[in-house]
Amino acid sequence: MAFLEQINNDIKAAMKAREKEKLEALRGIKKVMLEAQTAKGAGGELSDGDAMKIISKLAKQGTDSANIYKEQGRQDLYEQEMQQVAIFESYLPAKMSDEDLTAAVKAVIEQVGASSMKDMGKVMGIASKTLAGQADGKDIADKVKALLA
Structure with missing residues (x-):
């Protein structure tokens, strides 16, 4: 509240x-x-x-x-x-920089143990919850695709 x-x-x-x-x-x-x-x-x-x-x-x-x-x-x-x-x-936390987003997504990929595009769903689920409000969902998805490809 x-x-x-x-x-x-x-x-x-x-x-x-x-x-x-x-x-x-x-x-x-x-x-x-x-x-x-x-x-x-x-x-x-x-x-x-x-x-x-x-x-x-x-x-x-x-x-x-x-x-x-x-x-x-x-x-x-x-x-x-x-x-x-x-x-x-003004009520939202500051958006993450591209470097910070890359580092955060890499950490989630390591946490999940993802190795290919087959694991994108697992990575996106955790990354979306972790980075909610800090990065746009589309940006997160693009970064996950780029790092898993």
Whole structure:
């Protein structure tokens, strides 16, 4: 619950400071977290890891939307979306550098004892859990493919 409490406190602070864009982004985060918390089978609890996944997903969706707006020449909507993405990303841990990602994936490969592409599923399962929020799933998959090939 610590993460949801932090979001609630930041919503109050944004309301007091009259930061419209930040308030809108934080309310979006809270809405999705509450939906996940009350979903069937969720048990009413939301771990910090799940909260990170939710925020990461929102940031990725926002980036995708912003790119579509930019392609369509809607600079105003692009900028608005990128402001929200920046707010989402401020709650996420810093992304791993390429060297750090390579080292982490190599460590997982050694841990699992993977030697070929047949073992990619095992490696991806552990790497995705270990590196959640620190690296994009596509980047992890690309790195695993490159190292196992």
